[in-house]
Amino acid sequence: MATIRLTVLSSIKEHDGRLPILVCISQKKERAYIKTEFLLDDIAEFDNGKVAYRKDANVMNKRLEFVFSQYKEKFDSIECIDYFSAIQIKRIIMSKERPSHISFLEFWKQRINEIREEGRESYAKMNEETVRVFTNAEGDVPIPAINTLLVEHFKKWMIKKGYANGNIGLRLTHLKARINELIKSGVLKTDVHPFAYTKIPTAEPKECDLLIEEFQKIQRAEVEGKRLNLGRDMFLLSFYLCGINLKDLLSVDLSVDILSFERIKTVHAKTGKSVITIPIHSEAKAIISKYINKRGFLDLGYSYTYSNLQKYINLCMRELKEHLGIKQTLCFYSARKTFAQFASELGIPDGVIDYCLGHSDKSRGVIRYYTKVKQKQAEIAINRVVDYTNNPEKYTEYIEMRADIMLMKG
Incomplete structure (x- = not known):
């Protein structure tokens, strides 16, 4: 429940060392503060919500009571206040317009x-x-x-x-x-959920995973020019790091042998955190060495915003696709889809693939959190997938046999 009160904090001071009396807005565990014009020389001069032990205490309290009442009136007039954060309540209170019913x-x-x-x-x-x-x-x-x-x-x-x-x-x-x-939050009260009779349509799956022959074209290609090389390297590096996305790739320290990180996409997830710990394969290290800076992060030599860099790399991959005559869609996401597809074809358990990709796998319930997929299993999976890309003929018979078995089960 949101509350508003007056307070003084020793950590909030003016340049001359005096302490401003603050309007404190509390919402759950969050706090937001509004400075008033009233200044005290010592925190001991504020007792039980009022100025004390000063000659001008009575005068200050009368003025302070009036100022606080203005804030309190706005605070009390905010509808649906339990939904707002303390910072949002502060913004509303400090706005010139009187808060009205929120749309x-x-x-x-x-x-x-x-x-x-x-x-x-x-x-x-x-x-x-x-x-x-x-x-x-x-x-x-x-x-x-x-x-x-x-x-x-x-x-x-x-x-x-x-x-x-x-x-x-x-x-x-x-x-x-x-x-x-x-x-x-209790702001909207309804007996029937607004989505009770509406089905959310899903997009057709993006067909961007490559065949092994197409992957090897990229893997073995000798290309010239910045764009083609960058497209090739970023696709392969993402693939060798279990389909890591670009934002994560640019934010992790790649100078280590074991990569441990949480996907930026899931940092704010409310249902458990998912840290991925995987080894950096030698194939990946060879590419990293071309771009790594002294701090251990990738430096692609561009000063683009993330959004523009993302578009540029996908452009490089499209040019690579045309150059190599690849029929399938080729974009940054292709690396992730291709890694997952190869791993599945090789019979790697779904739980291990989910771990490598950083999926929460909600459908498996709480048991997933009690049976953590070990780092060693991820390492074995990565080594097997990379070996498959280098020597696909070793796995041809197994993949065909497994496909027949799956067909009979279906």
Whole structure:
């Protein structure tokens, strides 16, 4: 439950050493502070929420009581206050306009700001696009108006406008997440979930895993030019590191022999953390040595933003695809899909593949957290996959036999 009170902290001082009296906003375990104009010489001059042991204590308390009442009035007028964070409450209180009943879009935009403050810029931007689409379809709506009819209308509007299934699914997933937050916090009260009668469509799986022959074309290619070399190296490096994504690849120390990291994508996940510990294979080290800087991180020689660098590397891979005559889609994600496909074909257990990829594997329930896949199993899996790419003929008979067995089971 959110609270507001006056306080003084020895850690917050003015340049001259005096202590400002603060308005403290508490929400769960979070605190936010607003400085007032009232300054004390010592923390002992503040006792039980009031100024004490000063000649001007009575005068200061009267003025302080008036100032605090202004903040308290705004605080008390905030509807749905239990949902907001302490920082958001502070912003509302300090705004010039009197807070009014929050609309769904206002809530969503405030949530995006919170997501951005958590460092999830990509997810924040995706939600901003969903807000734009939702606004075009439905306009702004009060939170109590969110129901099954609204959700179904939004889906039908996107279908009518020609949105692809993957795009519709993404927008509905964002919408459902925000609605669930409102329900969980008690802001939206409903007997029937707004998504009770709406099925979220899924995109067709992206066919971007390579055949072993296509992989070897890249693996054995001698190419000229920065783009082709960068496309080749980044694809192979990601593959040899179990399909690591670009953001993680740029943020991990690659000067070690054993790589241990948590995917940036799952850092803010609420259902358990998933640290991946894998060895850096010699094939990967050969590529890393071409780009590593003194601090142990990749330096690709570009000053692009992450988004632009991502686009540039995918452009390099598309050029590599054309140069080598590869028919399948080739992008950074292809490395991850290809590693998983090869591992599966070789009979590596799904749990080990999930571990290498950093998947949470929610479908397996709590047992996954009691039977951790050991680092040694991941090492064996990586060595087997890399050996397969170097000597596929060794595994041809096994893969064919396994495929026949799987077919008979089906």
